[in-house]
Amino acid sequence: MKRSTMSLIIIGALVLILLFTGIGSYNRLVSSETDVDNKFATIDVQLQRRADLIPNLVQTVKGYAAHEKEVLTAISDARARLAGAGTPEQKAAADSELTSALSRLLVVVENYPDLKADAQFTRLMDELSGTENRIAVARKDYNDAVSVYNTKVRKFPAAIFAGMFGFDKKTYFQAKAGAENAPDVKF
Template identity: 70%
Template sequence: MKRSTIIGLVVGALVLILIFSAVGSYNRLVSAETAVDNQFAQIDVVLERRDALIPNLVNTVKGYAAHEKEVFEAIAAARKGLAGAGTAAEKADANNQMESALSRLLVVVENYPNLKADTQFTRLMDELAGTENRISVERRDYNNAVTSYNTKIRRFPASIYASMFGFEKKELFKAAPGSETAPEVNF
């Protein structure tokens, strides 16, 4: 075989290796990005569930605590913010505002012992607690998917293909500063 033929075959093999590497990396990055988008959608589903429960809870509490207008307004504002949030950072911020408003609502509830004994209120609180647990699980799963994706787009050689094809870092769903401290409720 001629030397030029051998060189042509080697160059052709290297080109094929690069093409297959690029295609494989691109497909892995697409899969990872899709997993992130899916997990973000799961957070939306659970946040919408909580959003649907809150008006029932608020209406139940309103019957007992009609003069607690500020708390109800904070919840309404937080629901509006959550509905208008688009990015992970906006949803995290709106979620933190909702958690703050719900914490204030729970403090109001403590002032009304008859409300705590109401079966409708108890059922709604159980539903809300279950939903909050689901939100926590979905946030964890989303953050795991984002971490995996962000790691993939930073590893070599995928980082080259990620920058070529426009794959960008995703934001984690972060809790608000101070949220690690439980709200104080006095009986």
């Protein structure tokens, strides 16, 4: 009888250890996944802030550079694609396209000294510059959170519970291929 009681105690202890390990792993995965979602929402907020600044910037430029319609149209189109993007991959591609269009706008602005001296344009460009910095920080924070989460999903013993409960790897916020190259602007 003593031997069977001891066996039951050992089996019970092992079950409790597995149970608490599973609960702990699950809770850490949930916390990490929530952090990733939060960081992605921060990117969204900053991208929306930039998208909200762009119509004012475009209107200001239109007054000085009405014949630069192609660049202004590209900005509007890229902004619309960013607003409709849902996944990190779609947002990264749309963000890259918008960044490229804004770069072309800055090249156009160089041809209009009066525009560069305009107080509203200067204020908008300062706000846009600050927003671009916030976006860069938000992207880095998101990618850091994804790295931590993906590591947890792959490490033992959490990998067992991640598979059981549907915790999949997250994707990084990456610029599309070629984004490191300056845009080709032709006049």
